[in-house]
Amino acid sequence: MIELLRVENLTKKFGELTAVDACSFTVKEGSITALIGPNGSGKTTVFNLITGYLPSDSGKVEFAGSSIRKQSPGSLYRKGLTRTFQQARVFADLTVQENLVVAGGGKWTNLFGRRITAEDQSRAAELLDEFKLSHVADLYASELSWGQRKLLEFASVLMSKPRLVLLDEPTAGVNPILIETMATHIRSYNAAGVTFLIVEHDMSFVMRVCDPVIVLDRGKTIAVGDPETVQSDPRVLDAYLGD
Amino acid sequence: MKLSKKGASPFFTRSGLMRGGVLIAVLIVMPQLFPQHWIWNMMFFTVLYAAMSVAWNLIGGFAGYPSLGHAAFFGIGAYATASIFKSSEILTNGWQPFFMLPLVGLGCAILALPIGYIAMRVRANIFAIVTITLLFVAQTLGYNLKSITGGAQGAGLSVAPFHLDIFEQPFYFAAATLLLFAMGIAYFITKTKLGMALTSIRADEDKARGVGVRTTGIKVITFAVSVGITGMAGGIWAYYLGFIYPQFAFDPLITIAIVLMTFLGGRATVWGPVLGAAILMPAQQLLAYYVGGSQIYLIAYAAIFLLIMLLLPRGILPTFLNKRRMDSMATKGDLSGTSTTPVTTGGSKS
Known part of the structure; x- marks a missing residue:
């Protein structure tokens, strides 16, 4: 498998606090990679640095062989790198279908075209059907339950047919049935060629779905390997359980 | 959203075309029913403020960037028109200033591009503060650039050579055209x-x-279009009055009025600002006319606004549209398994 994402010596400081400290890892194309670590270890900051939401102080980030360190989230999205957030973020004043269509991207000129084209409608319908959201397609996103919002956010980042999706705690706050639904969708899209990098606290989910697992502690990569190896690594146990 | 048989959302709907037709008919017929000059005057200001509210709604309502500096561009449009058609010039016919308005609007829009690009680096609430600062800067320049604005002594424009019996009508129809353009x-x-x-x-x-939404470009261009229309409104206003002063051309109350009208009718809707202007402007003028001497009209004006905001906090149109939608969904039984949090605005349905 070739490297789709390479992070090298990535560093970010907030004042005196070093949130990400010379962090390095790679994500292979076609993998479902987990990024885990105790609270405050810098996982979400790493996501923000990779996706252009925060500027890094130093280090390199390469996506599909090109440097993306100073690119905007929008430009990365158009290149096939997209993400979800810890708290499901959907556009409350748009309908569920419109949430998908607006995430479909496209050229400048498309802005002056019809709100929803037949092509948009058909692509959105496919995803709505897959994510079992067809019955709420015309509701505003603000009218969805939390779990439905999580599904909608996940579905919307798939509208642009991305190569790499960064999922920030996809199972946070959702019920066990929906966790299984999430796992099924991740596996199914991975089988279709989408690579995933997932920040997650639910270890059972990580162990079942992800391979390899990258562990961060205090902004540094402390372990990388398959779930079993990482689980028994003393540095990981130390990071989670303390001295 | 209703989709066509081919699955695309339509540009024009029968009900939309009908509403547009009714508006045009009302704009043409309504003033003919009332020959009094004061009614033409009131309708002129109502339609002019409706056009400005619709323009403000583009950036303040649809994009959620509440500009408090629109009066700066209103004043710039007014003084641009005053500079082109100085009082010393005699107009052969009265239409040239109207034909010049697109150029005035374009000038305001071009000026707004760098201003918007800088001001929109901050988010919505701070943007409101930045734009109100812009207004006071423009007002100060209005007082001090005496060679252009005449300073506190004001600037005169060419007198419109329209017959006194129909004097307000060309201005009214110019404002109505601007309103239709903004609504379009x-x-x-x-x-x-x-x-x-x-x-x-x-x-x-x-x-x-x-x-992947190109946020910066979209915001800046929308801001430019919005203030371009406001600048054109300033041009019509200046030509109508014939003599303008910085304190009235760059008046914060202009911005406040158009923001109130938009919030009252319903922001992020096509018709909300028009509805707000149609309520507030005549109310303001009638109250000033009947109880103006005692200044009670200002209290009455505020009371109307507060009452509507208390009863319909999201504005008139979104409240009714949302209620109708909820009733329709409840009838169809579509509400099961969903949260009932209402949308924060009228969305973009009307």
């Missing part, structure tokens, strides 16, 4: 992906950036 843009926004992009910026700009 607002309607276009609701029917295209541009409207969805603006709504996504209002809802969550960071997320919008993350799904």
Whole structure:
């Protein structure tokens, strides 16, 4: 498998606090990679640095062989790198279908075209059907339950047919049935060629779905390997359980 | 959203065309029913403020960037017109200043591009403060650039050579044309992906950036279009009055009025600002006429506004549209298994 994402010596400081400290890892194309670590270890900051939401102080980030360190989230999205957030973020004043269509991207000129084209409608319908959201397609996103919002956010980042999706705690706050639904969708899209990098606290989910697992502690990569190896690594146990 | 048989959302609906036709008919017929000059005057200001409210709504309503500096561009449009048609010039016919308005609007829009690009580096609430600062800067320049504005002594314009019996009518129809133009843009926004992009910026700009919405370009261009229309309104106003002063051309009350009208009728809708202007402007003028001497009219004006905001906090139109939608969904039984949090605005449905 070739490297789709390479992070090298990535560093970010907030004042005196070093949130990400010379962090390095790679994500292979076609993998479902987990990024885990105790609270405050810098996982979400790493996501923000990779996706252009925060500027890094130093280090390199390469996506599909090109440097993306100073690119905007929008430009990365158009290149096939997209993400979800810890708290499901959907556009409350748009309908569920419109949430998908607006995430479909496209050229400048498309802005002056019809709100929803037949092509948009058909692509959105496919995803709505897959994510079992067809019955709420015309509701505003603000009218969805939390779990439905999580599904909608996940579905919307798939509208642009991305190569790499960064999922920030996809199972946070959702019920066990929906966790299984999430796992099924991740596996199914991975089988279709989408690579995933997932920040997650639910270890059972990580162990079942992800391979390899990258562990961060205090902004540094402390372990990388398959779930079993990482689980028994003393540095990981130390990071989670303390001295 | 209703989709056509081919699955696409339509540009024009029968009900939309009918509403547009009724508005044009009302704009033409209504003033003919009332020959009194004061009614023409009131209708002129109502339609002019409706046009400005619709224009403000493009950036303040659809994009969620509440500009408090629109009066700066109103004043710039007014003084641009005053500079072109100075009082020393005698107009052969009265139409030249109207034909010059698109150029005045374009000038304001071009000026707004760098200003918007800088001001919109901050988010919505701070943007409001930045733009009100812009207004006071423009007002100060209005007082001090005496060679252009005449300073505190004011600037005169060419006298409009219209017959006194119909003096207000050309101004009224110019303002009505501007209103239809502004509403056409607002309607276009609701029917295209541009409207969805603006709504996504209002809802969550960071997320919008993350799904490829070109936020900066869209915001800046929308701001430019919005203030371009406001500048044209300033040009009509200046020509109508014939003599302008900085304190009235760059008046914060202009911005406050158009913001109130938009919020009252319903922001992020095509018709909300028009409805707000149709209520507030005649109310303000009638109250000033009947109880103006005692200044009670200002209290009465505020009371009307507070009452409506208390009863319909999201504005008149979104409240009714949302209620109708909820009733329709409850009838169809579509509400099961969903949260009932209402949308924060009228969305973009009307």
